[in-house]
Amino acid sequence: MKTRIRYMLAASLAASLLAGCGEQPQVAKYEDGKYSGKADTRPWEAGAFKGDKGAWEQAMRNRVRGQNEYKRVE
Amino acid sequence: MARMKFLCDAERCIECNGCVTACKNEHEVPWGVNRRRVVTINDGVPGERSMSVACMHCSDAPCIAVCxxxxxxxxxxGVVLHDxxxxxxCGYCFYACPFGAPQFPNGPAAFGARGKMDKCTFCAGGxxxxxxxxxFDKYGRNRLAEGxxxxxxxxxxxxxxxxxxxxxxSDIFRERVLRRGKGVEAWGWMTAYGKDKEEAK
Incomplete structure (x- = not known):
């Protein structure tokens, strides 16, 4: 009986000592959230451009270039 | 497709706060919220620099990650918007944003009075x-949809x-920098005062 207890104690001690060897990665795994709000209309889809993406892009390009005063004074 | 960004040239900003006023007026921004602010470094010291700051519409936006x-x-x-x-x-976006862009109305109060978060929309509505x-009531005017x-x-x-x-x-800024040079030749001190910074002290 005594030997059995000794064996059990030795086994549990060995198990607790070896527990550190089985270390698992503890870095949190980030999961990308998925947008769960309302769907948005794109800028060219309503209003002045009526779905004409090319016209909208051209309008934006003109506005951006309008910010360059070196070009404006040429 | 375009990737929308703001770029503020610190050599040119004169801290007039016109951008702040225009934003407030255009979107009828709630009391206590400034979607855009002008930050000045070394205020009152010769060579001070100002920078207009709002949401930077980050490519990898931390506010999206924490919401x-x-x-x-x-x-x-590339415009960061919210519903x-x-x-x-909750205010998580407020803590995550390095620019203080997300703001809450009815402040100032301890931790803000919360309510619905408000931020710069790049004039793209919501x-x-x-x-x-x-x-318009929730996000302000959608100028992008107007071209x-x-x-x-x-x-x-x-x-x-x-x-x-x-x-x-980038093209506009590059051309600007090439034309104006750098240091004291730059648009700013020399143009305004015509003498070296050290002499003016």
């Missing part, structure tokens, strides 16, 4: 019908604040 209800999104043009209907006013009254750029940049008197496609803005 527990996932109501912040990025449009095809106010799903906002629970997830409501473009140009509708509902969109216009954000008003803060378009009305900037010195054109310090630029807005639009990042590559086009």
């Amino acid at each position: 527990p209800t996932n109501v912040i999104y990025q449009t095809e043009e 106010k209907d799903g906002c629970i006013g 997830p409501e019908e473009n140009g509708s009254q509902a969109e 216009k750029l954000p008003l803060c940049a378009e009305m900037c008197s010195t054109k310090a604040l630029l807005a639009g496609d990042a590559t086009e803005l």
